[in-house]
Amino acid sequence: MSRHPPTPLDAENVTYRWTQCLVEELVRLGVTTFFVAPGSRSTPLTVAVARHSKARAILHIDERGTAFAALGYGRATGRPAGWITTSGTAVANGLPAVVEAHTDGVPLLLLTADRPPELRDTGANQTIDQVKIFGDYVRWHADLPVPSEEIDPAYVLTTADQAVLRTVRRPRGPVHLNCMFRKPLEPVADDPAGTVSEMVQSWARGDRPFRTSSVPRLAVPSASLHALAAEIEDVERGLIVVGRLDAPSPAVRRLAAHLQWPLLPDITSQHRLGPSAEAVRVAYHDAILASDSFAAQHAPEAVLHFGGRHVSKRLRLFLRDAAPPLRAVVRPDPRRLDPDHRVTHQVEASVDAGADALCKQCSGRDRTAWSTAWQTADRRVARALHAAFRDRETLTEPYVSHLLSQRLPSGHAFVVGSSMPVRDAHRFGAPEGEPVRVYANRGASGIDGTVATAAGVAQARGGSVTLLLGDLALGHDLNSLALLQEHPVVVVVLNNDGGGIFHFLPIREHESFDPYFTTPQGRTFRAAADLFDLPYAQPETPDAFIDAYRSACASETSALLEVRTERDRNRTLHDVLDAEVISALERPEADDEV
Ligand SMILES: Cc1ncc(C[n+]2csc(CCOP(=O)(O)OP(=O)(O)O)c2C)c(N)n1
Numbered sequence: 001m002s003r004h005p006p007t008p009l010d011a012e013n014v015t016y017r018w019t020q021c022l023v024e025e026l027v028r029l030g031v032t033t034f035f036v037a038p039g040s041r042s043t044p045l046t047v048a049v050a051r052h053s054k055a056r057a058i059l060h061i062d063e064r065g066t067a068f069a070a071l072g073y074g075r076a077t078g079r080p081a082g083w084i085t086t087s088g089t090a091v092a093n094g095l096p097a098v099v100e101a102h103t104d105g106v107p108l109l110l111l112t113a114d115r116p117p118e119l120r121d122t123g124a125n126q127t128i129d130q131v132k133i134f135g136d137y138v139r140w141h142a143d144l145p146v147p148s149e150e151i152d153p154a155y156v157l158t159t160a161d162q163a164v165l166r167t168v169r170r171p172r173g174p175v176h177l178n179c180m181f182r183k184p185l186e187p188v189a190d191d192p193a194g195t196v197s198e199m200v201q202s203w204a205r206g207d208r209p210f211r212t213s214s215v216p217r218l219a220v221p222s223a224s225l226h227a228l229a230a231e232i233e234d235v236e237r238g239l240i241v242v243g244r245l246d247a248p249s250p251a252v253r254r255l256a257a258h259l260q261w262p263l264l265p266d267i268t269s270q271h272r273l274g275p276s277a278e279a280v281r282v283a284y285h286d287a288i289l290a291s292d293s294f295a296a297q298h299a300p301e302a303v304l305h306f307g308g309r310h311v312s313k314r315l316r317l318f319l320r321d322a323a324p325p326l327r328a329v330v331r332p333d334p335r336r337l338d339p340d341h342r343v344t345h346q347v348e349a350s351v352d353a354g355a356d357a358l359c360k361q362c363s364g365r366d367r368t369a370w371s372t373a374w375q376t377a378d379r380r381v382a383r384a385l386h387a388a389f390r391d392r393e394t395l396t397e398p399y400v401s402h403l404l405s406q407r408l409p410s411g412h413a414f415v416v417g418s419s420m421p422v423r424d425a426h427r428f429g430a431p432e433g434e435p436v437r438v439y440a441n442r443g444a445s446g447i448d449g450t451v452a453t454a455a456g457v458a459q460a461r462g463g464s465v466t467l468l469l470g471d472l473a474l475g476h477d478l479n480s481l482a483l484l485q486e487h488p489v490v491v492v493v494l495n496n497d498g499g500g501i502f503h504f505l506p507i508r509e510h511e512s513f514d515p516y517f518t519t520p521q522g523r524t525f526r527a528a529a530d531l532f533d534l535p536y537a538q539p540e541t542p543d544a545f546i547d548a549y550r551s552a553c554a555s556e557t558s559a560l561l562e563v564r565t566e567r568d569r570n571r572t573l574h575d576v577l578d579a580e581v582i583s584a585l586e587r588p589e590a591d592d593e594v
């Protein structure tokens with residue numbers, strides 16, 4: 001007797017018919033990784049994932065962590081991971097990651113379990129209003145009814161199709177499927193009746209998605225780019241700013257070299273660290289802009305901004321004050337990226353296509369005095385910073401950023417936490433290291449979920465991640481260290497015993513500064529490393545740090561390296577480094593002309 005191999009329709013009951021169809025369709029669409037937290041109402045989703053041979057479940061107890069891990073996965077792959085939770089406050093714990101995914105355009109698929117209608121608003125246990133709970137922070141939302149034999153599962157399939165489409169269609173972002181389930185939640189046999197359309201039956205026997213969706217390739221707005229090209233044709237004093245990008249853009253690099261406009265790369269632009277073929281990159285622009293006189297003499301007449309946000313406050317203020325008559329933002333996102341209201345052209349186009357089109361329409365240039373001035377400044381500052389670090393030989397926060405950027409292994413992902421780590425990595429990172437990818441949650445710049453985000457990046461890449469973060473950020477997401485078991489992440493925590501960033505704000509002059517803003521915790525993380533089975537080291541010198549980092553990278557497991565620093569001294573050191581940069585910029589050097 002020949003029986004066909006089991007299909008998603010071979011389910012114990014209608015609930016499982018639906019969730020098996022849902023998971024099968026997601027897997028066929030390439031959503032194969034699910035971050036799952038424990039719960040009862042979500043049983044039909046969890047079991048359907050557990051049963052699927054091509055679905056991978058990553059289990060963790062904290063929904064805030066699983067949501068951030070799914071966010072990290074989406075950042076690293078450009079595809080959504082599934083986030084599975086039970087009902088109630090578990091769902092609400094997804095909000096921080098959803099906000100970040102929305103703000104920074106990261107695909108994320110939220111699958112939340114809910115009670116059936118007769119239990120809503122009745123005081124039933126663990127029941128809250130989950131409908132549209134994420135508000136405008138999701139690209140799309142569907143409140144799926146209780147699985148029913150009266151509804152053809154084709155409904156479930158096209159809902160999955162639509163959900164995935166809306167996570168990846170620009171602007172990418174989170175999508176929420178709220179799934180009502182009625183008991184029994186377990187796969188108890190109750191042969192589902194009801195008709196299943198021939199289309200669904202044929203889908204079940206095959207291996208293709210029920211519906212394929214095509215995401216439109218953004219047309220290049222040729223007329224506006226043509227006009228833009230004409231406006232910049234004669235501009236020598238132009239700058240190219242590169243904000244957050246998923247991957248390096250050779251087209252942007254080519255355009256910068258073609259126009260001889262200095263390229264100012266954000267730390268998350270994938271152009272700031274690692275080799276660059278063209279000399280126009282000004283990696284140390286944030287340090288350079290410490291010099292008011294340099295800034296005053298180098299106000300641009302035009303700026304082309306490619307990609308998302310840029311970390312540097314100095315750059316923002318410099319461009320705000322320079323107020324160039326032409327400032328264009330080119331990115332595949334219609335949302336405003338202009339806190340100072342200075343943007344004159346918003347071009348909704350893919351970064352590569354936009355840069356390519358401009359390159360074709362503008363005449364190329366040889367080196368100009370303008371580009372030489374920026375490159376000379378970059379070289380002088382690089383030299384000054386290298387010397388400053390070498391001479392001091394103490395393990396400071398800026399030095400850790402600098403050392404790490406030089407030693408990240410090729411192909412590594414570098415995840416940087418909000419607050420000073422991302423700023424220091426941007427300002428002091430050395431551009432001469434290996435090619436790496438850099439990720440940071442700078443959409444909404446929270447210090448939450450940083451460890452989980454790195455864990456999600458590691459899941460996507462099978463390891464090879466270094467995470468640099470502050471002590472409060474680590475404390476905030478401590479339980480996510482449990483997520484680092486499967487794929488190695490080297491965690492470097494800068495423990496300055498509180499929020500070092502507040503020393504850079506005017507509140508430091510006021511009496512309530514300490515402890516209300518700094519919030520010192522007086523702890524080391526040694527015991528936490530023990531609790532989560534992570535090898536631990538607390539290097540005290542640059543050499544010891546390099547050794548510890550090297551052996552952590554070489555090992556197959558995650559590790560925690562703790563660097564102790566002092567907030568007051570850190571603030572002073574930043575001022576001293578600024579002064580050294582300024583003096584290097586003002587002191588002509590013999591080999592300036594190269
Ligand atoms: C979720 C969240 N809560 C609060 C803040 C405000 N905040 C910004 S930086 C910071 C201090 C971070 O301290 P730490 O991680 O130790 O980094 P450091 O400032 O010492 O570099 C805080 C509380 C935030 N950005 N996100």
Ligand SMILES: [Mg+2]
Binds near residue numbers: 494495498499500
């Ligand atoms: Mg700190």
